[in-house]
Amino acid sequence: MIASLTGAVAQVGLDHVVLVVGGVGMRVHTTPRLAGELRSGMEATVATTLVVREDSLTLYGFGDHAERDMFETVQTVSGVGPRLALALLAVLTPDDARRAIATSDTATLTKVPGIGKKGAERICLELRDKVGVVPVTGDDAPAVAITAPAWGDQVTAALVGLGYTAKQAEQAVEKVGPGLGENPQVSAALRAALQELGR
Structure with missing residues (x-):
């Protein structure tokens, strides 16, 4: 398992970044939030998870371990794959997602493209006991302001x-x-x- 990557940012796309690690460019799929915080040439560390399929090895990157953990947890629900898990993190912070799941707030979850009412109910049912207690303090890391x-x-x-x-x-x-x-x-x-x- 590749838990994190540290390297120079070679390219920033809308949903991915390329990090140069040991001379190798690693394409990492990310949320728009993280992609918006990174700039070409800067040094960055991203928490990662590797999704293995028959025909692909895909790296997904996150701003912190909480995002990565939520990404992995949500995919334990039947019918939720990497793309939908990433969409959830594009809309909600990990704490917002945990709060919505813990309180069965399906209205918040259905704001995520691809999650309907039944899907939201299934996520709440299957994950309610897995998401843990939502902390009452702590803010998201600030993003980089751009023009x-x-x-x-x-x-x-x-x-x-x-x-x-x-x-x-x-x-x-x-x-x-x-x-x-x-x-x-x-x-x-x-x-x-x-x-x-x-x-």
Whole structure:
């Protein structure tokens, strides 16, 4: 198991980064939140998990171990694969997901593209006793603030990647933009847009 990677960021995509580790470029699939915090040339450490399939070996990377643990836990539910688990972490923090599961808050879980009411109920039923106690303190690690045009494009692309249409994504970004200030964080902007789309 590859638990983490440390190396120079060679490339940043909407849903992946390439880390150069020991001269080898490792493509790591990530949430839009983490991708938005990384820049080419910077040194980064990401928590990782390796998903093995018959025809592929795929690395998934996360900002911390809590995200990785939630990614792995959610996939123990029948019908939940890596893509859906990653979508959940794009919409919710690990603590938000744990809180929703522990309290059977299916409305919060169904905000994730690909999770319907029955799927949310199944996740709550199967994971309620596995997610543990949700801590009452502790904030998410701050994201890197970037300029407005870049955050708008990134959030729009991330929403499209999560299954929304380009028109829906653009409208959501336009609605939440004025309330986010001049240099919003990509993660905060993405959450605000998802909340707008979930109304």
